[in-house]
Amino acid sequence: MTADSVSPIPRSAAPREAPAAVTAMVRLIRDTWAKSEPFIPEISQFFYGMLFTLAPVTRDFFPINMEVQRGRLVRALVHIVQMVDRPDDLVPFLRQLGRDHRKFGVIPRHYEAVGTALLAALKNHLGPEWTPAVERAWAEAFTIVARAMQEAASADANPASWQATVVEHRRLTWDLALVRLVPAQPVPYLPGQYMSVEVPQRPRLWRYLSPANAPREDGGIEFHVRAVDGGWVSRAIVSHTQPGDVWRLGPPLGRMAVDRERSRGVLMVAGGTGVAPLRSILDHLALWGENPKTHLFYGGPSREDLYDLEELRALSSTNPWLTVTPVVERGDHLPGCEQGTLAEAVTRYGAWSDHDILVSGSPSMIRATVSRMLVAGSVLGQIQYDPFTID
Numbered sequence: 241m242t243a244d245s246v247s248p249i250p251r252s253a254a255p256r257e258a259p260a261a262v263t264a265m266v267r268l269i270r271d272t273w274a275k276s277e278p279f280i281p282e283i284s285q286f287f288y289g290m291l292f293t294l295a296p297v298t299r300d301f302f303p304i305n306m307e308v309q310r311g312r313l314v315r316a317l318v319h320i321v322q323m324v325d326r327p328d329d330l331v332p333f334l335r336q337l338g339r340d341h342r343k344f345g346v347i348p349r350h351y352e353a354v355g356t357a358l359l360a361a362l363k364n365h366l367g368p369e370w371t372p373a374v375e376r377a378w379a380e381a382f383t384i385v386a387r388a389m390q391e392a393a394s395a396d397a398n399p400a401s402w403q404a405t406v407v408e409h410r411r412l413t414w415d416l417a418l419v420r421l422v423p424a425q426p427v428p429y430l431p432g433q434y435m436s437v438e439v440p441q442r443p444r445l446w447r448y449l450s451p452a453n454a455p456r457e458d459g460g461i462e463f464h465v466r467a468v469d470g471g472w473v474s475r476a477i478v479s480h481t482q483p484g485d486v487w488r489l490g491p492p493l494g495r496m497a498v499d500r501e502r503s504r505g506v507l508m509v510a511g512g513t514g515v516a517p518l519r520s521i522l523d524h525l526a527l528w529g530e531n532p533k534t535h536l537f538y539g540g541p542s543r544e545d546l547y548d549l550e551e552l553r554a555l556s557s558t559n560p561w562l563t564v565t566p567v568v569e570r571g572d573h574l575p576g577c578e579q580g581t582l583a584e585a586v587t588r589y590g591a592w593s594d595h596d597i598l599v600s601g602s603p604s605m606i607r608a609t610v611s612r613m614l615v616a617g618s619v620l621g622q623i624q625y626d627p628f629t630i631d
Contacts, residue, residue, distance in 0.1 A: 266325045268377040273318055276365055284314045287361035295353035301344045303444040317358055321381045331388055336493045338389030340436060342400035343446075343490045346393070351386040358382065398491060402427050404461065406485040412547050415467040416513070417478040421487060426459040429492035431524035432517045432598075434626060436490035437463075441476040446490065450600075452516035454524035461489075464513045464548070494626040496598055498532070500525060506534040507592045509582055509609055511601025515548050517626070518600055522555060522562065531561040535595075539567030539582040543574055583612035591617030599625040 276283060292299050320337075323330045359378055363370040404421035411417050429435060434450040452462045467478040498506055498521050508518045515538055525531045540546050546566050556562040567578040567585040578585035582605060586592075597618060599609050606625050614620065 262325050265377040268374055272374050283361045283365050286364050287314055287357050290357035290360050295350055320385055324381045324384050334388040335392035338392035339396045339491045342393050355382045402489045404487050404489050406483050409481045417465050419463045421461050423459050431520040432496040433492040433494040435492050438488040440485055441480050442473045445473050447473040450517035452519045454520050464516045466513045496624045496626050500531050503532040503596045505595040506532050507595040507597045508536040509586055509599045510538050511605040512540050512545055514601030526559055533561055535563045537565050537567055537586050541569045543568055583609045587612050587616040597623045
């Protein structure tokens, strides 16, 4: 069981109230984790040592250089375990995650080894504070998580992963590339979803990317990738990808979507390459002549960060249901642009109470935008965003 960093999962409806026993269990988990979190390096080192002892084959699930992985899995596991009192949010995500982990060849005994290693690492660190009640809480929560993932994995009839060949690699800017691939067989993704990718330059280092186009008849997929600081995979994609390279793609993930039949209006908020999944949705909506009124705020630190602006403006010129507003944080004021952060620009227009709201970008941009919108009066149930980091 492997994972990248995981951010809070969006709520699409009012959550069910968790049973008192589950709430008490989660409280114990959160209290003990608060005492452990400052010692992630030590806990992670113990965890991986125990995991590779219990199930040596799991070493092949991870990159050769463990420094780029250390701490990620433990943080992701704990975050997921802490959410067992939010089943409406957690269960759909776990089902997707379980299907995604089929690409590693994960089987039930690997889940058992991960759970045993996690509890052993926490026990080793907490010492006397690792009481029978604490151990029971962690064990029960992890069992809930593992069971949901395994059930989804066993029920999935799709391939565990897909091979796709790079047919185009084009630098849009010095740190940004457009990559087009054609899979050997179509990947059944929906507009707005994302998927994990493994590139030949960085084997075993899976990262999440969002297609920037709706599914096509030829199965072609377009990714927009920015090289981020410290990003082993993104820098390799931007600098070293070549036509003919064969990538592996994991199963589609995510629930971000527009219901064109029911939505009264749509607000999209995109930062940088976070525009890709929203562009995929717009690409799909453009198949129809009539759609819900859609307003896209597309922002970045400067005009140069809005690499897809002209394409989006061209799309809006032929689709009167779409309005595109660029937002820049600094630099000269540009005609038709809002000045400031995306959070500031969007909330100048109020709470958008009659709109479905989709937010996509870096984790920090999502946090800032969602927080500001909630203060402005938006309701959490209106807002969709997906839980992944770009590198």
